[in-house]
Amino acid sequence: MATLNVLILVCLGYVVLLFGVAFAADRMAAAGRGAWLRSPLIYTLSLSIYCTAWTFYGAVGNAARSGLEFVTIYLGPTLVMVSWWWGLRKLVRVGRSQRVTSIADLISSRYGKSNTLAICVTILAVLGGTPYIALQLQSITLSFSIFAEADPSGLYREGSSVFWVATGLAVFAILFGTRNLDANERHHGVVTAIALEAVVKLFALLAVGAFVVWGVAGGISPMMDRIDASEIGHWNVDAGRWTTLIFLSAAAFVCLPRMFQVMVVENADEGHLRTAAWAFPLYLLLMSLFVVPIAVVGLDLLPAGSNPDLFVLTVPLSQGNDWLAMFSFIGGFSSATSMVIVTAMALSTMVSNHVVMPIWLSTQEGSGSVSGDVRNVVLMARRVSIAVIMALGFFYYRLSGGGAALASIGLVAFAGFSQLLPALVGGMFWRGATRTGALVGLTVGFLLWIYTLLLPGMGGALMPETVLQNGPFGWSWLRPQALFGIEGMDPMVHTVMWSLSLNTVAFCVASLLSFPSPLERLQGAQFVNVFDHSVAPRGWTGSVAQSEDLMIMTQRILGTVPAQEFFQAEAERQGGRTSLPEPTPSFLERLERELSGSVGAATAHAMIGQIVGGSSVSVEDLLAVADESAQLLEYSSQLEAKSAELTLTARKLREANTKLTQISEQKDSFLSQVSHELRTPMTSIRAFSEIMRDSDGLSHEEQKRYAAIIHDEALRLTRLLDDLLDLSVLESGRVNLNVGGDTLRSVLDRAVSSALAGAGQTLTVQRTKASERIPLQTDLDRLGQVFINLISNAQKYCDAEEPVLTISAHDVGGQVIIDFADNGSGIPPEARSMVFEKFARVGVDKAGGAGLGLAICREIMQRLGGEISYLPGQGGAAFRVRLPMAYRQAAQ
């Protein structure tokens, strides 16, 4: 029933459907409709080009050979997707902010837009990709042959079918992959077609799986028993291979050009990663769910020696389920076509941007502006590259004869691509990574991969058996599969371990030893800190005369209308009236980025360089960029300083306010105290004068007594007012000092005699007159006033039976110290701090003065440049007066 003709018809119908879908999606996107084209679902499904025909057919074959080992190929990407927050998010952000067109472009862009590096990566990608494409051709051809065997007409010829398959795929890729020049733009048509193919291949595999489990084995439980009973029924995966393959597939998932294309270049929204983080692992899980059952049933049902890689097809066929087999064939066809199309697109972009364009540019050198239509050149280069890549795949397939198992070819390619990992990861996370480091690391890894894996795998033609056995020139430590004499390792583990570790070491060492160019350092900072700032380096200085040349060149790359629109927008942004913008550095930088979306970073850089006259990234520019952040820092620190200043001022104001409040309170209490002090004598004066006025029969004695009281009280008032006046004069600082010279002894003599005059001689004054021969140069009257006050205080307050005042004078370090100590009970500690305050009186009982004496003393001593303080621990009340030796020393 399922003849070859029907099969071919179905294939053609399917391809036509894909064309239709791709075309419709392109139309919808162009019309601005179809937001679902940019949905996370489509993005996730487009990631499924990871599952090629190799995984569609080869996974079952792998499972039939080595059990669960096949699952490693899916577990690696699962881990990468789950850890998207660490790596993929940054990769996608960098890819979008730098308008990267391919993985070669990304690496070249990171390392100073170096074209050498881009060419290296391109060569590696083409070398690794060719066997991979051949693998897809092989799988399609093999699946054709299965149906051809059953077809009685026998019209099938393998060679021609491969040729037509390759041609068909090339045409599809050219038609949809090179429609628009801007490789950084989304290819909605292709991506949608790939999403459709993803659904088809998933359902095909699930259908076969369900058929096998429920149709053949009869349910899950019998299937499990059957699995355990089969020849692969035990866990027998080598530990080294398990780890290595998970790591390898994870690395390849990031580094494969086609994965980079759909994951980074075609990404429309960073947020899609959030969905893909779980949806894509789910897709992988579903893809691998039925692999072991199909393999086990295939091993059971089919004759020994049949190719396990084709169990997906042969199991339904052997059960007579032709339509299921047809569906499964379409699934395999889908996986092969989608992979080939995207790979061809990705590789052709690399080849045209990094190999063809630089060569073409160098032939145009000297003519100043670019002549000819660059658009056509680039597009033609892409188309030819696709054709050439497909032809390479075709010839590889014809030459190798398609013998090796599918899985092993795929793994060889994986190991090749994973050599990009150190340069990629290092470039994203380490600012110290340099171009030299990347080049050296890539070269080391790449050569080791060729030497230890690719050549030995290709058979005796390219690497003689003797080399494999004994090493080149008989150096056994250089045997390709046992480097440095370490034998017994699995060849794959051996290669991955040595190539990647030496690659990484070389990358790091060369990076550490070399010094990057300014452009490299700028790009490095942008890549590593992409989340902090996405500002491009400013590398261009231009003059007005070049705008026209730039315009001509841009028209030839972007097309007339887009280029004019771009220039118009730029001119408006600059606020000019003409249609040509000034070639300011920022304009040139945007133009370069715009162009790099079409021809790649390195080429765009070189093209603008040709017109503008070379990149002018210098240390000064680096400094300028650094300056910007430094200025920000400085500005913020200035703000900080100002704010601190304000806080300080506020604190001072607060303090001043507190002081003012205190002073105001002091003034209030002073006023009330003064009123009180004035009121007491006033009251008695008033009372006695009233008595004298109103009482008629007062005796002369009484009159005299009352008048004496009034007189005393008036005297007291006068004294109080004198004291207050004195104090206010002293406090306001308007006091005039009459500086004179005398000895301390004579000042004390006068003070003692005037203080004790009039009073009963109850107080004994002890003095050491010999030590008092100190010359003084100060206001002697004021000083005498202080001494009198202290002596009369002792006379008034000393409560000893025989009061004795000891006056001693010392001369210490340029200061005269005079102590007045009596033998009374002294001043209680809690009152000591108060005695110098106004109206402070110790003990209310002994009313004598107004309590201003010591306050006045303190003020006087301050004016004289000395001080007076209470001296505790002398038995009685003791005061110490300090005075500078000569007045002029202190009272400047």
Add this chain to the structure above:
Amino acid sequence: MNSREVRPPSGPRPSLFLERQSYRRRRLSDAARLLPFLGAALLAIPLLWPGDQSGSEDVPLSSAIFYIFTCWAALIIASLLFGFAAKRLGAAEDTEPETDRWQR
């Protein structure tokens, strides 16, 4: 007299502590970041299983399949939940940076 010294605040700094919701979101993204390590650890467990086919202690393939696919599904579900939770708690990036330094 005010004895407590007033500390001068020196400019706007990133707040040291976040609001409850932002805090939850932070810790959620921490957990999401740790997920791949958990996954790698779970997938490394088969390395401990006896690999040769000789003994009777071999792990049957059905058990191996069960273990690996269960881990896999658990990873997917955890990743899905994190995705939804992050969306629910606010997809917008945190605007308030959390500083790791104590205020001086």
